[in-house]
Amino acid sequence: MNGNDITALGFRGKAIGLALDAARERAKTGVTNRDVLTELAHVQHHPESFTDDPDYAALARELLGQLAKVPDALRDRPLAYRQWGEDLIEEGARAQMDTAMRLPVSVAGALMPDAHFGYGLPIGGVLATDNAVIPYGVGVDIGCSMKLSVLPIEQLSREEEARLLRRNTRFGAGGSWERKVRPDHDVLDEDTWDEFPLLRQLRDKAAEQIGTSGSGNHFVEFGTLTIDRPDLGLEPGEYVALLSHSGSRGFGAQVAGHYTRVAQNLHPKLDPEARKLAWLDLDREEGEAYWTAMELAGRYALANHEVIHQRIAQTLKVTPLVTVSNSHNLAWKQRFSDGREVVVHRKGATPAAHGQLGIIPGSMADPGFVVRGRGNPAALESASHGAGRQMGRKQAERELDRAAVTRYLEERGVTLLGGGVDEAPQAYKRIEEVIARQADLVDVVAKFTPRVVRMDTGKEDI
Template identity: 50%
Template sequence: MTNFKVGGKTLLEIGYPKSPVFRTAIKVMDEHFSHLTRDEVIAVLKNVLADPAAYTDDPLLGQIAAQLMMPVAPAEIALREIPVPYAVFGKEHIADGAIQQLQNAVRLPVAVAGSLMPDGHQGYGLPIGGVLAADNAVIPYGVGVDIGCRMCLSILDLPVQSLLANDDVYKQQLMNFTKFGAGVEWKKREADPVLERKEFKEIKFIKNLFDKAAGQLGTSGSGNHFVEWGIATISDAQNEWGLVPGDYVALLSHSGSRGLGAQIAGHYTQVAKDLCPLPEKVRHLAYLDLNSEAGQEYWLAMNLAGDYASACHHLIHKRLIQAMGATLLARVENHHNFAWKEMYEGKEVIVHRKGATPAGKGVLGVIPGSMTAPGFIVRGKGEVTSLQSASHGAGRLMSRTMAQKSITDQQLKQVLQDNGVTLIGGGLDEAPGAYKDINTVMAAQTGLVEVIGSFVPKVVRMADGGPPED
């Protein structure tokens, strides 16, 4: 005769987690231990709960032990009822979807403050142009897929007239010393200190990416990545390099951490999602506590990818500068897909800039336009409400699909001709008409940066048209 029948209420009182173990424990105890008294049943269940590993070989109680030892999926994390403060710059130029994404992000439990730049448009997780300060947590998708995507501008001592009169020479060197597209590699691999980093040896996931990183070093991705010759005009007589105001030949590049960064982003985003289940509308904003092993590992991997992206740019510039027999006069560079430890209202926070340029007081950066529109060399003003950030470009006006449907080859050819630009590669999805007016974007952020120079593209190389690699 059954003395005691186990139920869910009893299991909860003992301390069993509300999980599939309930069904298993009830079934095992009912079928095989029904002859025991209530106290005896509870004693057995408590013993298994206290040390499930000790019962793994037991043919009956081992079934309960196995369920107890299985990882329990964390409960969905609730968002804040009241969002933390945020600011939107150039709101009239930003689609509602991007603003809504920021409004979702500033309701994360770890959110401290947010902002959206005037080039903002909808992305995954954070909008492109979104900035989010978090409390001791890093969001892989808040950094983005192309970790450390950055700008690099080299100002050279070449005569401006040589570019205007002999653009074929500049075009040929771009053909010789750049490679674009998904998976492309150089046959002859270059040595670089970034490939000697300890992360490639000490982080298991990163070890397997070394060969990819070594092969792709010094190459560029697809989508909006480019390397271009143009004319830089320095307008600030008090510029940081002591250059005489005027026109200079310059080399500008835009790309990131290639397959290395994409693989890191994909892996740690999934780790974050497994550890940090969020409501469906913000699931891409899953975060990692920086005190956790996963958080520390991603932070090291992210910084490695950022330094790798920088090394790619430096190698591209080195090759082209040497090929042209030029001397470097000045350089400006900055990440715009990254996370930094910074101070906000007296406290250290993690500032994520997904498609946003660092603009701390006195910090230099480059904000490009399009393949025919000017870019700008800027000095940050350190505006607190923007989290010391500015736009990272003009920002998309059309999606890639819409641009390919709306813009013709002839229209692209005409706008290139009208602006005196030679294009190698590129596609309709990157046509100037697919982007916002850079001058409108700059006018919306005069409180964030001051312009100290400009860059006008003349010979542009991009990958063939198509979706971005990363």
């Protein structure tokens, strides 16, 4: 085999010599020239799959460098971006946002007042990119979202609300419904699951966990919704409401992990500081595949809420008066005022286009708010997704006194089912302060006060 055989396959530049070296090494092991040429063709078309291969790693890395439309080198300085509630934002979150704004594909960004340190993009970070999607810019829990149902019932007893939550919800990292009562949903019948192998492999896991909630800060709770203005189409007053926070479960987490590895393999020269912000070009097969999987995970996450709310409404034999829902871990294609299309990542940020309804929760014992967006372009039409942590989970477990947390719950009349010290209200910023810092992003239209809350048990139960 010689260089002509290699160039005939379409290799160019430094890749020709690397391919020829690899071919000669493979030939020494007894592999035929025909088989070597077949292998080289596979490397050429899918170099990201060969970055750890002992024979083809050097060639794969060179090909990835040639394929990259945008160099991996970061900007010398981050692009300018706005921060809301700057006094509430920890330095680690700002440092992460600075790194994101140095990416060559970044075009705009913003930090919400609930922002805190995360993986890759900070939680509470909003990032617009040019024809690229960042899996860790979306987050591990793809499609994590909120749903509120206003119910046409009188206030139930705490015991009845607790019973309804225990019977109709399931929690935990591996939580699922028993097979004989496992719910169904149209999202599981979509043809999208058959578009490529990863989705086919994950469909059964998704079916097992439909209508359930994860661990951490996910919850389902009964509470009182206080409406002061007619934005929801209801008369001002107090209503019984059901509020839930859930995501795409194990299915979304595996999609996020897989495509983050793919993105990192596609950008082997990316600065280690930005490695978790590796991106996928949307006009490449990998980017299209992730976008398809991400949107499916977003629909699946909302389906989890629908199942939960439907089960409880059916048990009560009622139809909700009003429902509101929004996703806060997704990427959207959005147009700037100049007509340019960008990809807006909201990792722990609520979409807040002009007139758009959303939900910003507090904590297990603090209020949440139904809001209407003001469409602020400087925030990329976004708002906070919650109060935001002021303590990491391990810090909260070390430093918070369980008795003090229990007193906090009792003083606010909250009954907690499950829940760990790592999710205690004291681990979060004050939601009222967070809401006050974004008056130019959203208008508050209703207040939700929790009453009976169910969560995963946590590492250390309260």
